[in-house]
Amino acid sequence: MKSKTLFELIWIVAVLIILTYAAVANLSYLSTQQQNIANPAGGDPPGVLINVTGYQWAWQFTYNNGTVMTDKLVLVANTTYTIVVTSKDVIHDLYIPQFGVQVYAVAGHPNKVSFTPNKPGTYIMECVEYCGEFHYEMRGEVVVLS
Ligand SMILES: [Cu+2]
Numbered sequence: 615m616k617s618k619t620l621f622e623l624i625w626i627v628a629v630l631i632i633l634t635y636a637a638v639a640n641l642s643y644l645s646t647q648q649q650n651i652a653n654p655a656g657g658d659p660p661g662v663l664i665n666v667t668g669y670q671w672a673w674q675f676t677y678n679n680g681t682v683m684t685d686k687l688v689l690v691a692n693t694t695y696t697i698v699v700t701s702k703d704v705i706h707d708l709y710i711p712q713f714g715v716q717v718y719a720v721a722g723h724p725n726k727v728s729f730t731p732n733k734p735g736t737y738i739m740e741c742v743e744y745c746g747e748f749h750y751e752m753r754g755e756v757v758v759l760s
Contacts, residue, residue, distance in 0.1 A: 661694030668706030685754030
């Protein structure tokens with residue numbers, strides 16, 4: 615065997631060892647990271663549950679007591695809420711900038727986010743994922759009562 619061929623074989627084996635190590639390390643790490651941040655592991659979601667459905671082109675908020683509101687979310691200050699966000703059609707993205715809340719609305723994949731508003735007032739919310747002709751109408755207000 616020529617030394618050039620031997621060198622190439624060693625080089626190929628070394629690269630294969632490095633790539634195999636990287637693949638195994640990545641896969642074992644990823645297997646521990648299956649939940650995303652919006653769906654923390656374990657336990658009941660904290661606070662009051664509100665179901666949120668995005669559709670072309672509005673947001674619908676359904677409270678525990680059956681009350682349904684469109685493009686308006688009314689909350690009470692210093693209460694913890696968990697919103698469960700989904701979509702009836704295309705992907706939307708609920709954004710409440712002053713709360714630091716942004717969550718994708720994906721049909722068949724409810725995403726949860728918990729937050730506790732602590733300052734009464736009126737805030738804006740909007741869809742920040744282009745979702746069709748009247749995307750710009752998917753905006754509303756969040757009213758936080760004292
Ligand atoms: Cu939208």
